Amino acid sequence: MAGKDYLHDVQECExxxxxxxxxxxxxxxxxxxxxxxxxxxxxxxxxTAAGMKTH
Structure with missing residues (x-):
């Protein structure tokens, strides 16, 4: 069951x-x-290479 594996992973991480x-x-x-x-x-x-400058 996927829920059990997830809970086990969370507990291991904690x-x-x-x-x-x-x-x-x-x-x-x-x-x-x-x-x-x-x-x-x-x-x-x-x-900048394409010629677009801010000033």
């Missing part, structure tokens, strides 16, 4: 230390923000 769970949250958040920054920089680079 056994990990809080600092480790928060650490993973920070790693994932930092990675997503960095990816967004690179993507925005690339868009700006291509727009």
């Amino acid at each position: 056994k990990k230390p809080l600092w480790q769970r928060i650490g993973w949250l920070l790693v994932i958040w930092t990675g997503s923000v960095a990816t967004l920054a690179v993507f925005a920089w690339l868009i700006r680079l291509f727009m």
